Amino acid sequence: MSGSELLDRRLVVVTGKGGVGKSTVSAALAMLAARRGKRVLVAEVDARERVAPMLGGRPSGPVIREVLPGISTVDVDPRHALEEYALMVVKVRAIYQAVFENRVVRFFLRAVPSLAETLMLGKILHEARSETSGRPRWDLVVVDAPATGHAVQLLGVPRALLATVPGGPLRRDAEWMQALLSDPVRTAIALVSLPEEMPVTETAELDARIGKELSLPRGPVFLNAMPRELYTEGERERLRAVLDAPPPLGPAARAAVLQAEQRVRASAQATRLRELVGRPLIPLPLLAFDRWGRRAVERIADAMEGQV
């Protein structure tokens, strides 16, 4: 799938290697969707919250809060997800407290295979399909998912439960969760990468795992922090001759040659990634912001315009 219909999905999961800019891409996708009049929820998964602060708001914590018109955020953590889910099952708070706040039971809940992941994913997917007065509560839920290995664990949870849990409420939940996650009409898993050797390798592996191992609908691949093409080969040669010139020329030439070399390497990696994943990439510009905030996110959203 190209990026063009990405924001028409109900659920977009954003993942990739650590440090590639998943939160920025999640925030920019939300901003773009909000510009198109959509109501968006961005869910972070048991993280040090980044999206709300990036958009200029306070962290939301475990309770959904609107940070900009049309954009709400939440940080889903296992403890609150458990409480919400358990209360849906047992209905009575006193019973919940007696059972689930028991110290031993807490141990148990932490060790039950993938329970934390199930609850967090369940909470997010529940938001993605919930309706108020016949209308979806959210037009789009963007999940700022954990990095590679943990994301595969998280997204693989319903599948793993279906394989191991023979019956009961947990299995019924796993069934609808898997149905939503694997539905290419409602869901897409978007990847974020950087134009560098190791991130490209890891992105290609992750893309293959999402397709083959998890059988989930693969969305677009964002190539973040792509340097611009600013200097021709001829100019680079001329600038190399003046690297040691006194300021301002020498330092400016150095900066330019570093930038140009970075661009050449990045282009080679972009080509490599495109070949490995077998589909076009959505490049996002490398931006020189001293501090990373809402203005930077807006610029990324601008760059996405017309591509998603």
Added chain:
Amino acid sequence: MGALLRSLEGKRVAIVVGSGGVGKTSVSAAIALSRAMEGGRTLVCTIDPARRLATALGLGSLGNAEALVPAEAFARSGLAPKGQLFAMMLDVKRTWDDLVARHAPDAATRDRILGNRVYQQVSGALAGSQEYMAMEKLYELSTERDYDLIVLDTPPTSHALDFLEAPDRILDFVGNETARKLFAPAIDAGRFGARLLQAGTGFVAKTLSRFTGSDVLSDVGDFLGQFQGMYDGFKERASAVRTLLTQPEVGFVLVASPSPLSVDEALFFHDHLRKAGMPVAGAVSNRVTPDLWPFPGGLPGTEPVAEALAAALASAGPGTEDLAARLALTLQEHQAFARSDAREVERMRRGAPGPHVAVPRLPGDVHDLSGLAALAAHL
């Protein structure tokens, strides 16, 4: 030799920690390589599923076995080490299985545990399991092998403290008496379990089974029952690991890129290591943008650059003004990165006092031995 490598002299174990994507694997391999160059017998152990180290070391696959980096790989990079460099990739599942085999009283118990569904989840997917096994493997390597230096490249953990806490957290559960009684109706049923279930705890178990389904509960019960005899062995070993981590022969190395998040994470880890009495050998600020304008006065605009350009190139030609504008812009952008990086490096230096090295962004990714050697020169 830089401040970090000097601080690691005399250490037998280096544990490299930091958030994902900051270059931990490269730093780990560079540390091990550097000692091997000087004649040491060193091992770098990584856990990363992307097999980055394998690529970096020119090895096909690593899979829980220590493999000598072949002489040809060094020769290709123009390096002649006096010692030997080994590399391995940690296989979490296999490390668990080995640990069970080590502690199981007999083959039948071992096989029952290895076949239990809950065990398979605990050993494969449980949060903290990777971190626990990384520490376990490190202990095994440091007590049963004779490397001069073992460098552990830690997994890109979402919760840095999992290293310190995961073993106890996991063991507290598997060894918990009450838990065992609560979730072991299957093994205790013949004896007093049925009665226990009816009294008090039955309410808890019943409510939980409405929640998870009763099969999950009895799987957990089976697992806990089988694990009972091995608990002490596991516990002893986990405590030995913890003791090892406080020894002066061990050094933690914090790695961060100059981004606010990565520095936050490194400093958070630093404080907890200090509190836990674990020795921090030093910190690395990796991939720092160099400062190209350490001069008084603001950055130049287009005009002075254009003049200098015209003078230097003799033939000013038509495109000069345009090129000068781009040069001035590129320098401004470069310095914006450099300023932001310098701010984070300074925060790292203050927050984690002690040996600190700032590694400039090197041309190209570090993905081969010569790249690692170039990196080591900055450590």
